[in-house]
Every structure is written in C-alpha cells, then in structure tokens.
Amino acid sequence: MKENQSKKILALIFVCLIFTGLVGNACKAYHEKEDCFSLYSSYLGEALSTPAKLKAGLLSFYDYAGRLDEKTAFKKSFINLYGLAKRVNPAPCPDTDGTVRLKDGSLGLFAPEAQALEEKAQNIKALEAELKALGSDLLYIQLLGKIKQDDFLLPKGLKDFANSNADDLLAALENKGVKSFDLRKDFGEKGKDYSSLFYRTDHHWKVETGLRAARITAENLNEDFDFGMDTDCLKRENFKEESYDKIFLGSLGKRVGLLYAGSDDFALLTPAYETNFGCKYHMANGNTILKEGSFEEAWIFKENLKRDYFSANVYATYAGGSMPLIKCENKLIKGKKLLVLADSFADTLLPFLSIGCQSLVIVDPRLYEGDLAELTARERPDLTLIIYNPSAINNDDFFNFG
Amino acid sequence: MVFSSLEFLFLFLPCILLGYYLVLFKSRNLQNIFLFMGSLLFYAWGEPKIVFLMLLSIAANWLLGLGAEKHRGRRHGLKCIYTLSALFNFGLLFIFKYLNFSFDLAKSLLAFDMEIKQIALPIGISFFTFQAFSYVIDIGRGRATAQRNPIYAGLYISFFPQLIAGPIVRYESVASQLEGRHESFEKFSSGVEGFIIGFLKKVFLANSMALIADRAFEENLLSRGLAWLGVLAYALQIYHDFSAYSDMAVGLGLMFGFHLPENFNYPYLATSIRDFWRRWHISLGTWFRDYVYIPLGGSRVKSKARLLFNLLLVWFLTGLWHGADWTFILWGLYYFLLIAFEKLTDFDEKLQKLTPLKRFYSLFFVLMGWVLFRAQDLNGALAYYRAMFGPGVAAFDSNFWFYLRNFAPSLTAAAIFAFPQPGAFLERAKATSFPMRLAYAVGLGLLFLFALSYVVKGSYNPFIYFNF
Incomplete structure (x- = not known):
C-alpha cells in the first residue's frame, strides 16, 4: 500500500x-x-x-x-526550463536546428556545406551584367560569421562549412571576374577576442562591429570606387554611446532560454555630430514608415530597445530589422548613390555607411518581391553592393535576383 | 496525434479524462461511446480522411464477428468467415501497404511500363488490422463472445492508447474489460507512472540516440568507430522508442481501467535469439504464434522440412509486417535462419552454461539484424557492414569522437535503462521510507516537466514504429 x-x-x-x-x-x-x-x-x-x-x-x-x-x-517558461536541462547536462549536444554552444559559452549556428555555389556565382555574374547596362558597378562583400574557420571555440568534431562556403563562392566569383571584397581579412582577432565581436546569444555581430565594418567598407569604396567618403566620421570616438545592460536575448538565445544562454548587453551608438536623413521603410506587410531627422530619429527604432527577452528583438533597433526595401536620403551630403542587397548583418552596418553617401537603397532579396532591374533603373545607383554573411550562402533566396 | 505532442498532453488527454471521469462517470455505455469517439478523433488528427477506413474496418469486422459466433462449431461456415476476414483485413493491408511494392516488383520482373498512384500508408494500419483479425478468430474459437454493440467492437479496434503502435491486444484478453472493467485511483496512478516513464524514455533516451543513429546511417564515409556507435545507438533508440510507446499505451489504458499486455521484457538481456523474441514486441510474436505458427502445426510436426516451412513462413511474414521493403523481408529471413539453427541444433540451450557468451551471442546477432532493419536499402546495409568489418576503413574519425564526447551521458543512461536494475533499485528505494517515496514522485514529476520543455522546444521527436 x-x-x-x-x-x-x-x-x-x-x-x-x-x-x-x-x-x-x-x-x-x-x-x-x-x-x-x-x-x-x-x-x-x-x-x-x-x-x-x-x-x-x-x-x-x-x-x-x-x-x-x-x-x-507558458512557452517562455518551458524554453527556459529546456535551457536549464541543457545546462545541467554535462555534455549538451547541439540542437537539431544547428544551434551550438561554443566553448566560451556563447551560442553559434553551424552551417552545412552549401549546394550549387557555381550557380549562385553565375546569378551574381548575370546581375552584374544587367547592372552594367544600367550604369552601375557591382561589388560582392563577404562579411564575417560568428564561427571562424577551424575555430577552437567550436566543439571538437563538429564541422561548420560557413567559411569554406564563403571561400568557394569568392573563388567562383573571381573566376567569373566579379569584383569582391573579403571583410573577414580585416578582422584578424583570434579566440575570445574574435568572439567578442558578436553577441553571445545571437549569431549577429555587435553594433560596434557593424560600425567598424562600415568604416572598413567606406575605406575600400573610397580606394576602389572613388567614393570620397569621410571615414573619420565613422571612428568610434565620434559616436555617442548609450549602454543597456542585460537587455538582449538574441535569436539563438530565444531557442534555448535565458538559463542556458544568459543575456547580452547592447550599446546604442549614434553620431556625436549633426546628421539629417529621410528614410522610407517598406515593410513586408505592405505598409511603409517614414522616419526623418537625425541619425537617431531616422535609423533607430527605439521601441525595440526593451528588456522583453522573448518578444522584443533588440537587434532590430537599427533599421527596424529585416524589411524588403529601405530607401534613405542623406540630406547633408552630395555624394554617391548606393544600392545594397543585404542580409540582416547589414542592419548594423548600412545605417553607419549611409553617413557617407547621398542615397542608400537597401533590398533584402528574401523579402523583396519587386523587379530589381526596374528598381536599379529608377534609382540609378553608382554602385551596387551585395553584402552577405557566410551562413546566408546556404539560403538560395539570397541569390534569386528575379 | 502522438503521445509526445502538446495537442495530446494539453488538449486531448485532459479533455478525455475530464469527460470520462467527471461528466460520464455514471454510465459505462456513455463512457465507452465517449472513448470510441475520442479514439476516432485521435486517429483522424492529421489526416481526417483515413478515419473512414477505420470505420469500414470496424463495421466489417463487427459483422464478421457476429458471423463467426453464429457459425461457431460449424467447420465449413467458420472457414468461410475466417477466409472473408483474412481477405478483408489483409486485403486492406495489402492495398495500403504492399500494393506499390508488389507492383514495382512485378514491373521489374515482367518488364512492363506502367505507373500506379503512390498510396499513402494509413498510420497504424498493421496494428489495427491484426487486432481486428484476432477479434473474428477469437470469437470463432469460442474464446470470447461477439459484441452486439458495434461501438464496443469499434472501441476494441480503435482504442487510442494502442491504436497506432500497439501493443496488439487480442480480443479475448480485453473482451470482459469493455463492460466489466474497474477504475480506481490506484490503477490510475499506476497508469500515470507508466505513462511518465515511457514519456521520459522517449524524450530523453530514444530521441538523443536517434541523433547518433541517424547521422551514422546517413553518413557516406563511415569510420569503424562511428558504424559501431551508430548501430549501438540505433539498438537503444528502437528499444526505448518502441517500449516507451508501449509503456505510455499501457499506462493510458490503466488510466481508463484497461489492462493492456506488456510488450517488452528487457530484450537485451536475452540469452538466445529465441529468448530475444520472447522479450521483444511480445504482442506481435504471440500473435504470429497463435494465429499463424500453431495453426500450421507449430513445432509438433512430423518432419523437419515442415517445421522449417512453418518457421520460414512466420519469419517471412514478420519481416514483411514491418514494411514493404527487401531490407525488412531479409531481416525476417535472417531471424528465420537464426531461430531454425537454434531449434534444430539446440545451440541456444548448449550455450546457456556459458553465462557471458550467451548474452554476447544474442546481442551481437540482434545488432547485426538492426543494421539490415535500419539501412535505407540493401546497398546501404552492405556498405554499413563493410564499415563495421571490412578492410580499409578508418578506425575513428572526428564524427565518432564528437558523438561519443557529446552523447556519452545519454548513451550511458540509455544503456543502463535498457536493463532492469535501475527500476529494481528505485522500487527498493521507494519501499524504504515516505521521504524516499515523495522524492521519487517529485523527481519523476520534475523530469516530466523537463521532458515537456523538450517537446515545447520542438526537439527531434521521431516515432519509429509509426512507419509500420
């Protein structure tokens, strides 16, 4: 009994x-x-x-x-509980969705070997030819991903193909004569220093890294395309910083909860000098938002900057997160016009780059349903950039230029 | 719907319990109707159209059951009913499970060019057709009386706990329970314990073993280490997956007052292949024994040739039951060879004196069988065997070390819980004092909560036996 x-x-x-x-x-x-x-x-x-x-x-x-x-x-509680279960497991295995805990405790996303790279390079080549006819050059910029090639932070035995995919794509582009620029070479940090360029709970880089990437990109555009941007204004010391402690649970952290991932601090960087923009955001639901004024007023979506770990996307504080199309005019500069095909890494790069351009049009190829050739003909950019992080190479939608 | 899903745990089960115990507790008839309707809803979840197939099977077998009772004792009439039942039930199974396979086979043998539509396999069809067939036979044999009420016959065939992955419940064992069962909180509590243990086995052990096994069986260039690790993981996965489902089914049955038969008895403790099959998927083994092997004469036949034929047929059908694929048929024939060898030579009995060797013998051949069972096709199985035994294969690779390192705790737990000692230890611990019993209950409850978090997270959650 x-x-x-x-x-x-x-x-x-x-x-x-x-x-x-x-x-x-x-x-x-x-x-x-x-x-x-x-x-x-x-x-x-x-x-x-x-x-x-x-x-x-x-x-x-x-x-x-x-x-x-x-x-x-109770989904959030369950996800936190899941993270706790993983934390007490002495050997927490990677999740089937590709989320992996790196040796320094931060979260990464490992990518499989990309398929049809030659075809993707060919699509870029075809786009280059189309743009050339419209008077615009094309440059492919390879961004850096959180997991470095042969990264000692990756659990032993786990293969990540993001960087080798990027190398193969760059090689294929070179063979086809498409101009490219590998930003990974400018970030030579190793180990923990390299990890610190990224959020611990997210696969994205930090705002600070986005700013640094913007300056390197600007220098490159000046050198190779005679853009004449003032790169000094992209120096960190020329930016104001507001720090928000433990406010951000990144997209990878949202999958495993706070108890496993912890949370990230977030730095809001805005220019310490006068700026004036007019930005029109075309959202996926068809609505548009017009934001005008200083950098902060035009580029920053402060409503996303809140400690609501599972619902808010703090990363989307810059440029509002992924949108099909963003058009931005810099009212203080008479310079070059840029059209950029980009993934979400660009959210914290392009707002800074816009400081040195007259106009910036950002297209997310996953979401944009319009005709790219028509858009280019209308906008007449001096240069078109394709800016992808290595893990985006696995996504065919980024290479479908319609 | 699967037991380890949120719609089952947070919607279906509480609603069924609420209706069964709070609303309809006064009428057994209403309770049975409610369980029957709930079972149909459970079956229809995901693919509502197939519920008509289930209703057709229920109606036909109910009528055949009445016919079997009417003709009981009349050899010719009963034979007709049995034939009709076999034609109907196995015809249904053939159309939905084996028609495409047979057509492809005929096409390759006779070299004609024609296409037929691919027929989707209704979930659990192998289980419920076998169960329905046993209904008619048991009535014909006089082991139970036919149900006058088609709803009751329907409840026997479609009762949701055992509907889609067994155990295959024979009518004679539950006939009296349809009306005369007795519910109690003790029974309910035992059912909950069984369900939770099954749920934990499924979520924590089977699912993590699946990650290793799937990787190993999908890898093209396997190292020897990963090949052995993969088959070991698969052996643990399939046991914990299937026995977990059976534990949950038996537990759910108890929650509603039904005693369903146990389907597993620590099969990896087996000391021979025959012993393994007395411990593995017991309800399928006894079904084939009682409805195929013994009617053919079983072991009490005059010639060895006849005995071999009986064994061959039973094991061919056992393999075929698992799927319309050559790997399953060969897997069945592989067991025919092993069991025929044991029967003819009494090898297993001679081996009993050698304690460690008899377990090793049984485990080794079972593992070899799992390779055939799990491989995508025959070429895949051959490549896998080559990786395990062939020359020129790397001993270990980074994948092996990765899986060994990251899954060592899960592998150890899965291996330990495949044997009875942990259960016996917990039973002894529970008997010592109230704090121990409280700790056991709270501990299991907490583990259930953690397991729920894995389900909410949407972790890898395949159920192997749904495919059969």
Missing part, C-alpha cells in the same frame, strides 16, 4: 500539469480570440448555414490546436 503513495503523488502532479496546460491554453486562446475569430471567419467565408459554421469552428479549432507547438501557453 505504502509503495502506492509515490504513484498517487505522481498522479496528482501529472493531473495538475496537464490541466494547467489545458486551462493555460484555453485562457491564451481567449486572449487571442480575435485571431481565433478571424481564422473562423476565413473558414466560414460567405456561408451562413449551421453545418458550415460547425465545419468552420472545427477547422479553426484544428488549425489553432495544430499550432500549439508554436504558441502554447
């Missing part, structure tokens, strides 16, 4: 847990009733009969329940 005590206690715990899950999700569904109703309305359409309503109700319930993995109640 006594042995059954443990089973009975366990049964009570079990019943409490599953019914908490049921009630929690019911409450969550109630709070999201507008979503549920819109789902229901989309299934119901114009029909008004009772069977149609019943069917729509069942389908929307089925749909909602099917997405429980993504939107279950």
Whole structure:
C-alpha cells in the first residue's frame, strides 16, 4: 500500500500539469480570440448555414490546436526550463536546428556545406551584367560569421562549412571576374577576442562591429570606387554611446532560454555630430514608415530597445530589422548613390555607411518581391553592393535576383 | 496525434479524462461511446480522411464477428468467415501497404511500363488490422463472445492508447474489460507512472540516440568507430522508442481501467535469439504464434522440412509486417535462419552454461539484424557492414569522437535503462521510507516537466514504429 503513495503523488502532479496546460491554453486562446475569430471567419467565408459554421469552428479549432507547438501557453517558461536541462547536462549536444554552444559559452549556428555555389556565382555574374547596362558597378562583400574557420571555440568534431562556403563562392566569383571584397581579412582577432565581436546569444555581430565594418567598407569604396567618403566620421570616438545592460536575448538565445544562454548587453551608438536623413521603410506587410531627422530619429527604432527577452528583438533597433526595401536620403551630403542587397548583418552596418553617401537603397532579396532591374533603373545607383554573411550562402533566396 | 505532442498532453488527454471521469462517470455505455469517439478523433488528427477506413474496418469486422459466433462449431461456415476476414483485413493491408511494392516488383520482373498512384500508408494500419483479425478468430474459437454493440467492437479496434503502435491486444484478453472493467485511483496512478516513464524514455533516451543513429546511417564515409556507435545507438533508440510507446499505451489504458499486455521484457538481456523474441514486441510474436505458427502445426510436426516451412513462413511474414521493403523481408529471413539453427541444433540451450557468451551471442546477432532493419536499402546495409568489418576503413574519425564526447551521458543512461536494475533499485528505494517515496514522485514529476520543455522546444521527436 505504502509503495502506492509515490504513484498517487505522481498522479496528482501529472493531473495538475496537464490541466494547467489545458486551462493555460484555453485562457491564451481567449486572449487571442480575435485571431481565433478571424481564422473562423476565413473558414466560414460567405456561408451562413449551421453545418458550415460547425465545419468552420472545427477547422479553426484544428488549425489553432495544430499550432500549439508554436504558441502554447507558458512557452517562455518551458524554453527556459529546456535551457536549464541543457545546462545541467554535462555534455549538451547541439540542437537539431544547428544551434551550438561554443566553448566560451556563447551560442553559434553551424552551417552545412552549401549546394550549387557555381550557380549562385553565375546569378551574381548575370546581375552584374544587367547592372552594367544600367550604369552601375557591382561589388560582392563577404562579411564575417560568428564561427571562424577551424575555430577552437567550436566543439571538437563538429564541422561548420560557413567559411569554406564563403571561400568557394569568392573563388567562383573571381573566376567569373566579379569584383569582391573579403571583410573577414580585416578582422584578424583570434579566440575570445574574435568572439567578442558578436553577441553571445545571437549569431549577429555587435553594433560596434557593424560600425567598424562600415568604416572598413567606406575605406575600400573610397580606394576602389572613388567614393570620397569621410571615414573619420565613422571612428568610434565620434559616436555617442548609450549602454543597456542585460537587455538582449538574441535569436539563438530565444531557442534555448535565458538559463542556458544568459543575456547580452547592447550599446546604442549614434553620431556625436549633426546628421539629417529621410528614410522610407517598406515593410513586408505592405505598409511603409517614414522616419526623418537625425541619425537617431531616422535609423533607430527605439521601441525595440526593451528588456522583453522573448518578444522584443533588440537587434532590430537599427533599421527596424529585416524589411524588403529601405530607401534613405542623406540630406547633408552630395555624394554617391548606393544600392545594397543585404542580409540582416547589414542592419548594423548600412545605417553607419549611409553617413557617407547621398542615397542608400537597401533590398533584402528574401523579402523583396519587386523587379530589381526596374528598381536599379529608377534609382540609378553608382554602385551596387551585395553584402552577405557566410551562413546566408546556404539560403538560395539570397541569390534569386528575379 | 502522438503521445509526445502538446495537442495530446494539453488538449486531448485532459479533455478525455475530464469527460470520462467527471461528466460520464455514471454510465459505462456513455463512457465507452465517449472513448470510441475520442479514439476516432485521435486517429483522424492529421489526416481526417483515413478515419473512414477505420470505420469500414470496424463495421466489417463487427459483422464478421457476429458471423463467426453464429457459425461457431460449424467447420465449413467458420472457414468461410475466417477466409472473408483474412481477405478483408489483409486485403486492406495489402492495398495500403504492399500494393506499390508488389507492383514495382512485378514491373521489374515482367518488364512492363506502367505507373500506379503512390498510396499513402494509413498510420497504424498493421496494428489495427491484426487486432481486428484476432477479434473474428477469437470469437470463432469460442474464446470470447461477439459484441452486439458495434461501438464496443469499434472501441476494441480503435482504442487510442494502442491504436497506432500497439501493443496488439487480442480480443479475448480485453473482451470482459469493455463492460466489466474497474477504475480506481490506484490503477490510475499506476497508469500515470507508466505513462511518465515511457514519456521520459522517449524524450530523453530514444530521441538523443536517434541523433547518433541517424547521422551514422546517413553518413557516406563511415569510420569503424562511428558504424559501431551508430548501430549501438540505433539498438537503444528502437528499444526505448518502441517500449516507451508501449509503456505510455499501457499506462493510458490503466488510466481508463484497461489492462493492456506488456510488450517488452528487457530484450537485451536475452540469452538466445529465441529468448530475444520472447522479450521483444511480445504482442506481435504471440500473435504470429497463435494465429499463424500453431495453426500450421507449430513445432509438433512430423518432419523437419515442415517445421522449417512453418518457421520460414512466420519469419517471412514478420519481416514483411514491418514494411514493404527487401531490407525488412531479409531481416525476417535472417531471424528465420537464426531461430531454425537454434531449434534444430539446440545451440541456444548448449550455450546457456556459458553465462557471458550467451548474452554476447544474442546481442551481437540482434545488432547485426538492426543494421539490415535500419539501412535505407540493401546497398546501404552492405556498405554499413563493410564499415563495421571490412578492410580499409578508418578506425575513428572526428564524427565518432564528437558523438561519443557529446552523447556519452545519454548513451550511458540509455544503456543502463535498457536493463532492469535501475527500476529494481528505485522500487527498493521507494519501499524504504515516505521521504524516499515523495522524492521519487517529485523527481519523476520534475523530469516530466523537463521532458515537456523538450517537446515545447520542438526537439527531434521521431516515432519509429509509426512507419509500420
């Protein structure tokens, strides 16, 4: 009889847990009733009969329940618990989504071997020819990724192909005569110094690294394309810094929770001198946002700068995160015009680079649905840049220039 | 729907428990109808159309069951019913599971050029057709009476805990429970314990072993070390995966007052291949024994040739049951060879005196069998064997060290929990004092919570036996 005590206690715990899950999700569904109703309305359409309503109700319930993995109640707590479980595991293995804990405790994302690199290089070559006809040069800039080639921080035995993919792509571009520039060579730090260029909980580089990358890019554009940008204004000492401690849980950290990943500090860097921009942000939902004024007013989305670890994206403080198209005019400069095809690493590079250009148009090829040739013909850029971090090479969408 | 999913744990199960115990507790009839409807919903989740196949199977077998009862004692009539039942159930299985395979085979043998539509395999069809067939046979044999109520027959065939991955419950063992079962908090608690243990095995042990096994079996250039590590991991994965599902099924059955049969008895403790099959997927082994092997004459036949034929047929069918693929058929025939050898030479009995060797013998041949079972195709299996034994293969590579280093705790835990000692130790510990019992319950509850976090995180969560 006594042995059954443990089973009975366990049964009570079990019943409490599953019914908490049921009630929690019911409450969550109630709070999201507008979503549920819109789902229901989309299934119901114009029909008004009772069977149609019943069917729509069942389908929307089925749909909602099917997405429980993504939107279950207590999700944040569970993710933190997951991180705790991984933390107490003496040998936490990499997640199947590619998230890996590096030896210094920061999180990385390892990439598989990229496919069809030759085809991707050919697409860039074809774009170059198209742009040339429109009077614009093209330069491919290879950014740096968090995991260095043969990085000692990577758990032994784990292969990351991001850098070798980038090397192969650069070699293929060189063979085709496409101009390229490898920013990785300018970041020669090793080990922990290299890691410190990136957020611990995110695969992105820090704002400070983005600024440094912007200055190196500007120097290169001056040298090779005669851009005449004032690179001194991109020196760190010419920027104001606001520090936000433990405010940021990066996208990798969001997958494993605070208890495993910890959190990152975030530095908001803005020019200490006068600036004047007019930026138009074309969002994925079709809406546009117009932001005008100083660098801070035009480029900074301060609403993202909050300690809401799982919901806020602090990295998107600059340029608002990934958007299909951003057009920005620098009202204080009569200089060159740039069109940039970029991934999210550019969010903390291009705002700084815009300080030295007259106009900057940023396209995210994953999201942009318009015609790139038309856009180029309209904008008439002096130079088109393609700026990708090494792990973006695995994503075919970045090389589909429509 | 799978047991280790949030829709099951946070929606389906609490709603079913609520309806069963709070709303309908006064009427067994309503409880059974509710469980039947819930089981259909469980089955329809993901692919609603296949529920009609289930309903067709229930209706046909219910009618055949009535027919079997009516013709009980009349050899000819009963034979007709059995034939009809076999034609219907195995015909259904053939169409959905083996038609494409047979057509491809015929195409390659007869060299004709024609295409037929690929038929999707309805989940759990191998389990519920075998169960439905046993319903008709058990009634014909007089071991149980036919259900007058089609809902009850439907509940037996479609009862959600054992619907899609067993255990294959024979009708005679649950017939009386459909109406006469008794629920109690003690039973419910035992069921919860079984369910949680199964859930933990699945999430913590099987899923992490799957990461190693999948890598090893998908790798083109395997080192010898990774090949052995991979097959060991697969052996642990398939055991913890399938036995976990059975533990959860038996546990869920108990929560509703049903006693479902145990499906595993520490198979890697086996001292011979015959012993292994007495411990592995017990419900399938006994099904083949009672509905194929013994009706053919079993071991009590006059000639060795007949015995070999009986064994060959049973093991061919066992292999085929697992899937329409040559690797499964060969896997079945591999066991035919081993078991025929043991039966004819009594090799296993002679081996019993050599304690460590008998376990090694059994484990070695089971592992070799798993290679055939897991490989994508025959070429893949041959390449894998080559990596394990062939010349010119690197002893170790960085992958081997990576998996060994990163999965050492999971591998150790998976290996330890494949044997009865940890369970016995915990039972003894629980018996000592109330604080120990409390610690056990709270500890298991916490582990369940952690395991839930893995499910929420969406970790790798494959269920092997759903494919069968």
